Amino acid sequence: MRGTFILSLLSAALGASAAISQSNLKTHVDVLALDYAFNAVKAAYWTGYPHHRRTPFAVSPDGKSAYIAYLDSSATDVHVQQLDPTTFAATGTTVTVSGGKEAGGLVAHNDGFALLTNEAMPSGTTNAPPSDTPVPVLYRYTSGKQTWKTWLGGPGVHESEGLSASPDMNGDLVYSESAELYGAYFVVTDYSGDASGHFGDSVEYVSASGKLETIPGASSAWGCSHNTGIAFEAADDAPFAGICAEDQGAIWLNTKTQGMSTDGVKISNENTTNGASGEPMGGMSGSYSALARFADTTKYIFAWVSRGAIDVTENAWMGTGYTNVQNRTNGRNVAISLFSDKYTKVGAQATSEVGTEDGDSQVNWVTSGSNDCSNAHAATFGSSNALVTWEEISNPTCDFIAMGCRGTFAGTYFQQVDSTGSKVGEAFSADDVYVAGDMVTMSDGRICWPYVNMTWDLSQSIDDSSSAATGKKMSIACLGLDGTTDSSTTTAASLTSSASAKVVVSESASEVPKTVSSETTVKAPSQTTEAASRATTVGAISQITEPAVEATSGNIAAIGGGSANTSSSSVIEIATAVTSSAASGIVDVTASGPDSELPAATTIYTPDTPSGVPAVSEVPTDAWSAIPSSVVSAIPSGTPTGIARGHGRKHGQGWGHHGTGHHSSGHHSSEYDEVPESEPQVGGACKS
Numbered sequence: 001m002r003g004t005f006i007l008s009l010l011s012a013a014l015g016a017s018a019a020i021s022q023s024n025l026k027t028h029v030d031v032l033a034l035d036y037a038f039n040a041v042k043a044a045y046w047t048g049y050p051h052h053r054r055t056p057f058a059v060s061p062d063g064k065s066a067y068i069a070y071l072d073s074s075a076t077d078v079h080v081q082q083l084d085p086t087t088f089a090a091t092g093t094t095v096t097v098s099g100g101k102e103a104g105g106l107v108a109h110n111d112g113f114a115l116l117t118n119e120a121m122p123s124g125t126t127n128a129p130p131s132d133t134p135v136p137v138l139y140r141y142t143s144g145k146q147t148w149k150t151w152l153g154g155p156g157v158h159e160s161e162g163l164s165a166s167p168d169m170n171g172d173l174v175y176s177e178s179a180e181l182y183g184a185y186f187v188v189t190d191y192s193g194d195a196s197g198h199f200g201d202s203v204e205y206v207s208a209s210g211k212l213e214t215i216p217g218a219s220s221a222w223g224c225s226h227n228t229g230i231a232f233e234a235a236d237d238a239p240f241a242g243i244c245a246e247d248q249g250a251i252w253l254n255t256k257t258q259g260m261s262t263d264g265v266k267i268s269n270e271n272t273t274n275g276a277s278g279e280p281m282g283g284m285s286g287s288y289s290a291l292a293r294f295a296d297t298t299k300y301i302f303a304w305v306s307r308g309a310i311d312v313t314e315n316a317w318m319g320t321g322y323t324n325v326q327n328r329t330n331g332r333n334v335a336i337s338l339f340s341d342k343y344t345k346v347g348a349q350a351t352s353e354v355g356t357e358d359g360d361s362q363v364n365w366v367t368s369g370s371n372d373c374s375n376a377h378a379a380t381f382g383s384s385n386a387l388v389t390w391e392e393i394s395n396p397t398c399d400f401i402a403m404g405c406r407g408t409f410a411g412t413y414f415q416q417v418d419s420t421g422s423k424v425g426e427a428f429s430a431d432d433v434y435v436a437g438d439m440v441t442m443s444d445g446r447i448c449w450p451y452v453n454m455t456w457d458l459s460q461s462i463d464d465s466s467s468a469a470t471g472k473k474m475s476i477a478c479l480g481l482d483g484t485t486d487s488s489t490t491t492a493a494s495l496t497s498s499a500s501a502k503v504v505v506s507e508s509a510s511e512v513p514k515t516v517s518s519e520t521t522v523k524a525p526s527q528t529t530e531a532a533s534r535a536t537t538v539g540a541i542s543q544i545t546e547p548a549v550e551a552t553s554g555n556i557a558a559i560g561g562g563s564a565n566t567s568s569s570s571v572i573e574i575a576t577a578v579t580s581s582a583a584s585g586i587v588d589v590t591a592s593g594p595d596s597e598l599p600a601a602t603t604i605y606t607p608d609t610p611s612g613v614p615a616v617s618e619v620p621t622d623a624w625s626a627i628p629s630s631v632v633s634a635i636p637s638g639t640p641t642g643i644a645r646g647h648g649r650k651h652g653q654g655w656g657h658h659g660t661g662h663h664s665s666g667h668h669s670s671e672y673d674e675v676p677e678s679e680p681q682v683g684g685a686c687k688s
C-alpha cells in the first residue's frame with residue numbers, strides 16, 4: 001500500500017505540472033550499442049511506404065532493468081538486449097531467440113523478461129502450419145536463461161475452432177501484476193477449420209508459470225475480420241483492455257467481445273477498402289503504445305489516425321448494425337478516445353445510424369488540417385496526464401484508398417493531454433526524433449522510447465530487404481513533465497506502458513504493481529481501382545467464386561485470391577470451408593489485389609482444404625448485388641487462383657482475408673495505376 005501511496009503523490013505532483021514544450025524533450029543519440037545489425041525500416045503492407053520497424057522496449061517493476069527487443073537484420077532471430085535504465089547503455093549479455101521472425105512484444109520483470117515472437121514449428125511437428133508459416137510463441141527468460149516457452153497458436157491451441165499461424169503478428173504482449181497473467185493479442189491466419197485461409201486475430205492468456213490459459217470471456221481464437229490494427233493494455237483481471245480495427249468499417253473497444261460484434265463499443269467509423277482502414281494504429285509494424293492506462297485509475301487513453309467519416313450507409317455484407325462510410329479528408333488526423341474503465345468509452349459511441357451525414361461527430365480530434373498524420377501513440381505520465389505523439393507529412397499524396405500517404409516528412413509532434421482528453425498547451429515538433437518502439441513510463445515519471453537516429457524519408461516506397469538502413473546503434477528519447485529530470489537517479493515509481501504494463505512503485509525492493517500497457521496491430525488488404533473495368537472484374541469474380549460460395553443466410557463474403565507480384569514467392573490463399581451457419585454473419589470481403597507479395601522471409605501460406613467442405617450450393621440471387629462495387633472492382637482481371645467464399649459466423653467474429661501480410665514496394669501493377677491520384681493539398685499542419 002505504501003507503494004500505491006507514493007505513486008499517488010507522484011501522480012499528483014506530475015499532474016500539477018505546466019505544459020510540456022520542446023525543452024522537455026531529451027535525446028540520447030546512439031546511446032545503445034547493439035551486438036547485431038538491425039533494419040530500422042519496414043515496408044508497409046500494400047503501399048511499400050516506410051514504417052519504423054518496431055523495437056519493443058520495457059522496464060521492470062522495480063525500475064532497475066530495461067530491455068529492448070529487435071529483429072536481426074537477416075529477418076530471422078530476435079535479440080533481447082538489456083540496458084541500464086539510467087544511462088541507456090547496454091548491459092548484460094544479448095539473449096537471442098533463434099528463428100524468431102518478429103519482435104512482437106516485451107515485458108520486463110525484476111528477474112528477466114518475456115518476449116512475444118513468432119517462429120516456424122520444429123520440422124516434423126504434427127499439424128504444424130504448411131510451409132513453415134510462423135506461429136506465435138511466448139518465451140520467458142529468467143536471469144538470462146530460458147525458463148519456459150509456450151506456443152500461442154499451431155497444433156493443440158484452440159484446435160476445435162481452427163488452427164492458426166501468424167505470418168505477421170502486428171500485435172502486443174502485456175502483463176498484469178495483479179492477475180499474474182500475460183495477455184497477447186495478435187493477427188492470425190487459420191490453416192484449418194472454418195476460417196482457413198482467412199485473416200483475423202486472437203487473444204491468448206498465459207499464466208506466470210507459462211501455462212496457456214483458456215479464459216471464457218477473455219481468450220479468443222478468432223475476432224476481428226482482417227484486423228487492421230490492435231491496441232492492447234493490461235487490466236487488473238482478464239479480460240484485458242482490447243481494441244481492434246477491422247476491414248468492415250469500424251474500430252471497436254472489444255474488451256468484452258474480443259471481436260467485432262455490435263455488443264462491443266464502436267469507437268470510430270473508418271473508411272475501409274479491400275481490407276484496409278487507413279492504418280489507424282500504425283499499420284505494418286505498428287500496434288503498440290496506442291492504448292495506455294492512467295496510473296492508479298481504471299482509465300485508459302487511445303490514440304489513432306483517421307480520415308474522418310461522412311455518409312453513413314448500411315454495410316450490406318454485415319447486416320444490421322454495421323455501416324460503411326466515406327472518408328472526410330485526404331490525409332489522416334490524430335484522434336483520441338478516453339475510457340472510464342476497460343469496457344466503457346467516455347462520451348458517445350460512433351454512430352451506426354444509416355443516413356447520418358457526420359459519421360465522426362463523436363471524435364475528439366487532436367489535429368486538424370491537411371497534413372497527413374501517422375504513427376500515432378499515447379502514453380501516460382501518471383494518473384492525470386498523457387502524451388500523444390504522431391508524425392506528419394506535408395502536402396501528402398495519398399495514392400491508395402484507406403492506406404497511408406507519401407510526401408515530405410514534416411516532423412514528429414508531441415501534445416500533452418489531460419485525463420479528460422483536453423489538450424494541455426500546444427503541440428511542438430522535432431525533425432530528428434521518431435517513435436519506433438514502446439513508450440514506457442519510467443520510474444521517475446518520464447516517458448522514454450527507442451528509435452534509430454536517421455534521415456526519415458516518407459516520400460516514396462522502399463524495399464525493406466535492402467541493407468541500406470541497417471545499423472547497430474539505438475537511440476532513446478525521453479519526455480518528462482516539468483519537475484522530472486532527464487538523468488534519473490531515483491527509483492520511485494515505475495510506470496510501464498506498452499509492452500509491459502504495470503505501474504509499479506518500488507522503493508528498494510518493495511513493489512506495488514498496478515497499471516498497464518498497451519498495444520496494437522495491423523494487417524492487410526488490398527487496394528482497388530475504380531478504373532478497373534467492371535465488366536472484366538465481374539467476370540473474374542464469378543469465375544473465382546462459382547464453385548466456392550455457399551450461403552444459407554444471405555451473408556456472403558467474397559474473396560478474391562491473391563496474385564503475386566513476386567519475385568521470391570507467390571501467395572495464394574485458398575479459402576476453404578464454407579459453412580454459413582449464422583445469421584449474424586460476417587464477412588470477409590477482400591479482394592485481393594494483384595498483389596500479394598511476401599517478402600522472402602515470410603512463407604507462402606497455402607492452407608490445405610480441409611475435408612468436409614460442404615458441397616457448393618447456389619449463390620443466392622442477391623449475393624453478388626450485395627457485393628460493394630469497390631470490392632468488385634478490386635478484383636483484378638486475370639485474378640488467379642484465389643477463391644471466394646461465403647461464410648457466416650456467430651457473434652460478429654469476422655473473416656479477414658487478404659493476399660498476404662506484406663507488400664513490398666513496386667507491387668502496384670498496371671491495373672492499379674489508374675487509381676486517381678489524390679490532390680495534393682497545401683497548407684496547414686495537422687495541428688489545430
Ligand SMILES: *[C@@H]1O[C@H](CO)[C@@H](O)[C@H](O)[C@H]1NC(C)=O
Binds near residue numbers: 324401
Ligand atoms: C471508402 O472511400 C472511398 C472513397 O475514398 C469509396 O470509394 C469507398 O466506397 C469507401 N469504402 C466504403 C466501404 O464505403
Ligand SMILES: *[C@@H]1O[C@H](CO)[C@@H](O)[C@H](O)[C@H]1NC(C)=O
Binds near residue numbers: 678
Ligand atoms: C479519401 O481518402 C483517399 C485516400 O484513402 C483520398 O485519396 C481521397 O482524396 C479522400 N477523399 C476526400 C474527399 O478527401
Ligand SMILES: *[C@@H]1O[C@H](CO)[C@@H](O)[C@H](O)[C@H]1NC(C)=O
Binds near residue numbers: 030453454
Ligand atoms: C543523426 O542522424 C543524422 C542523419 O544521419 C545525422 O546528420 C546526425 O548527425 C545524427 N545525430 C547525431 C547526434 O549523431
Ligand SMILES: CC(=O)N[C@H]1CO[C@H](CO)[C@@H](O)[C@@H]1O
Binds near residue numbers: 567664665668
Ligand atoms: C508485375 C510487377 O508489378 N512487378 C513488380 C514487383 O515488384 C518489384 C519490386 O518489388 C518491381 O520491380 C516489379 O516491377
